[in-house]
Amino acid sequence: MNDVGTALGEFFEPATIENPFDWYARALAEGPVARVAGGTVAMVLSHALVSEAAGRPQDFSSDFGAMMRGNAVADPEIAAIEAQGWPTVDTMLTADPPMHTRFRKLVNLAFSMPRVNALEADIRGIVDRLIDRITTGETVEFVHDFAVPLPVEVIAGQIGMANDAEKVKHWSDAFADRLGGMASREREIEAAQAILEYQRFAKTQIDARRDGAGPDDLLSAIVNARVEGERPLDDAEVMSVLQQLMVAGNETTTSTLAGGLLLLMRHPEQMAKVRANPALIPNMVEEMLRLLSPVGGLWRVALHDAMLGNVQVRQGEMLMLRFAAANRDPAVYPDPDRFDVERKNARTHLAFGRGIHMCVGNMLARKELVVAFERLLARVERFELPEGANDFRHVPNKLLRGLAALRVRAIA
Numbered sequence: 001m002n003d004v005g006t007a008l009g010e011f012f013e014p015a016t017i018e019n020p021f022d023w024y025a026r027a028l029a030e031g032p033v034a035r036v037a038g039g040t041v042a043m044v045l046s047h048a049l050v051s052e053a054a055g056r057p058q059d060f061s062s063d064f065g066a067m068m069r070g071n072a073v074a075d076p077e078i079a080a081i082e083a084q085g086w087p088t089v090d091t092m093l094t095a096d097p098p099m100h101t102r103f104r105k106l107v108n109l110a111f112s113m114p115r116v117n118a119l120e121a122d123i124r125g126i127v128d129r130l131i132d133r134i135t136t137g138e139t140v141e142f143v144h145d146f147a148v149p150l151p152v153e154v155i156a157g158q159i160g161m162a163n164d165a166e167k168v169k170h171w172s173d174a175f176a177d178r179l180g181g182m183a184s185r186e187r188e189i190e191a192a193q194a195i196l197e198y199q200r201f202a203k204t205q206i207d208a209r210r211d212g213a214g215p216d217d218l219l220s221a222i223v224n225a226r227v228e229g230e231r232p233l234d235d236a237e238v239m240s241v242l243q244q245l246m247v248a249g250n251e252t253t254t255s256t257l258a259g260g261l262l263l264l265m266r267h268p269e270q271m272a273k274v275r276a277n278p279a280l281i282p283n284m285v286e287e288m289l290r291l292l293s294p295v296g297g298l299w300r301v302a303l304h305d306a307m308l309g310n311v312q313v314r315q316g317e318m319l320m321l322r323f324a325a326a327n328r329d330p331a332v333y334p335d336p337d338r339f340d341v342e343r344k345n346a347r348t349h350l351a352f353g354r355g356i357h358m359c360v361g362n363m364l365a366r367k368e369l370v371v372a373f374e375r376l377l378a379r380v381e382r383f384e385l386p387e388g389a390n391d392f393r394h395v396p397n398k399l400l401r402g403l404a405a406l407r408v409r410a411i412a
């Protein structure tokens with residue numbers, strides 16, 4: 001165990017969160033686990049130990065949902081809004097086996113490879129429409145005009161909201177702000193109202209799909225998923241699953257699109273390589289995920305005293321699996337900060353996690369990213385960063401990392 005949390009300054013300082021990579025490198029050089037936040041959190045940094053900890057749900061629990069729901073529970077005004085809706089159920093991300101196993105089996109059916117492949121044409125249609133919008137020759141804000149709408153429109157089309165992606169984004173922001181734990185009271189109230197509106201809408205869509213009725217989309221697949229010996233998901237459970245898909249799927253994919261484009265612009269020789277050989281694009285996407293790690297880290301709680309490597313973790317202690325640090329572990333990735341679209345083991349990254357909680361949307365995310373970069377590279381001849389238009393700052397967040405804005409000129 002090292003005490004770099006104190007020696008290097010606290011990890012959760014805004015300046016470190018903005019640019020954490022030097023901190024990770026120095027901390028990891030001292031040891032694979034660092035105690036941070038005044039010694040209250042064991043941050044796991046190495047590729048080997050993050051993989052191991054993610055593979056031991058019997059020791060390190062994901063049941064941190066109550067902690068992430070934040071202040072809302074205690075506020076009577078928020079409680080009154082929530083009382084009009086459906087209860088929040090801990091599904092997947094914040095559930096342990098056996099509950100997690102049941103949800104995951106059902107949702108896996110909805111996210112099967114054939115289903116994701118069937119979405120490819122829709123994804124390409126959305127991507128091409130968005131490219132039409134950004135290739136004006138004028139400066140555009142790529143996050144707002146491309147990276148946000150792509151995953152939101154894909155999900156909106158799958159839950160009966162094809163014509164109202166704006167609303168899906170509004171709900172998705174409400175879930176994310178609530179989980180982020182940094183929202184003001186006014187925002188918490190607004191978010192609770194948005195969530196109630198979402199639940200009422202979701203109820204109409206769920207009812208329309210019970211017993212195999214309704215359109216053939218992701219929501220139908222979730223509503224009608226059956227696993228032997230299990231009852232189907234009830235309304236509150238479907239709502240929670242959908243909510244998680246929006247929170248987990250939207251911002252993360254957005255961050256990879258914007259951060260990935262910036263990586264390409266900053267490394268013209270790599271961009272030239274993939275333009276010359278588009279077959280490299282899937283590996284390039286893996287290398288982007290490795291370097292960007294849009295989910296920087298996630299929580300676990302120790303269920304009992306346990307050893308992790310040669311570190312003693314105490315019962316009840318919070319752990320943070322820091323995927324972003326593990327993805328630059330020099331023991332696994334030589335010259336770890338280098339963006340190399342041909343890196344042989346790029347796909348071994350932990351950007352989607354490992355073990356039973358490994359991202360259920362990983363195939364969908366990969367499909368969106370590969371199609372987006374294929375079309376962008378094929379249709380946009382030149383990307384330019386207008387002089388002085390960007391500060392390259394990220395949205396402040398302890399868990400997620402993504403550019404707040406990216407102003408570019410895209411010349412077709």
Ligand code: HEM
Binds near residue numbers: 093249361
């Ligand atoms: C580049 C995009 C994405 C990244 C980097 C990402 C990352 C992650 C990570 C690291 C986890 C593991 C959580 C843990 O170990 O506790 C996870 C889980 C999850 N992701 Fe993703 N994700 C992405 C896209 C998506 C998409 C598109 C969806 C769905 C539409 C999605 C839905 C989920 C869900 C529901 C879980 C929880 C799974 C479980 O606990 O069993 N994600 N994701």
